[in-house]
Amino acid sequence: MQKARWYFDFVSPFCYLQLKQIERLRVVLPIIPIPILFGAVLSHHGNIGPAEIPGKRLHTYRMVQWQAKRSGIELRFPPAHPFNPISALRLSIALDNRWDAIRAIFDHLWRDGKIGDSASALVDVAARFDCHDVAAAIDSPAVKSTLRANTETAIAAGVFGVPTVAIGDTLFWGNDATAMLEDFLVNPQLFDSEEMRRIETLPVGIERKR
Secondary structure (H helix, E strand, O other): OOOEEEEEOOOOHHHHHHHHHHHHHOOOOOEEEEEOOHHHHHHHHOOOOHHHOHHHHHHHHHHHHHHHHHHOOOOOOOOOOOOOOHHHHHHHHHOOOOHHHHHHHHHHHHHOOOOOOOOHHHHHHHHOOOOOOHHHHHOOHHHHHHHHHHHHHHHHOOOOOOOEEEEOOEEEEOHHHHHHHHHHHHOOOOOOOHHHHHHHOOOOOOOOOO
């Protein structure tokens, strides 16, 4: 059976929202969780995040809260956002990217609305997995290099945002692409129609000056 890769960052509430669907899909599809630094992906592509555009920031937050309520997912924003997710990402890696650890970190941040931008802020979460020296765990050179390698691998694979599910070379970006992913699993020829093939090489009509 083919495997999927789930690229995520704890800073993204859409990753938290999609996690419930990912957990459900794991029953029929092997999924490898890969924590990456979304900020580095944005910088590589010369983009800024939705929370960095004032009007879009509020719209995005409202959308997140609305989607959570509509889906029956408990969600409370952390004390500040965006926040630095590096400590949380490294902790996930230090805990071998166990799904229960990933869920615990997401719940700490997005269900309970707690801060998670430092080792001290994650002590309670880590202790549940017998990690009692968070600072040492997340400062490990191996953990740091893994996060860098994960992010570089994601960029090389064409990832431009989170969450992204990759099946082979096919990318499904965003929580709202989950339904399309499910259709693809049922019908692997989803993108083989004449029109789907045509838009793969659609010419650019105009380019905005930068």
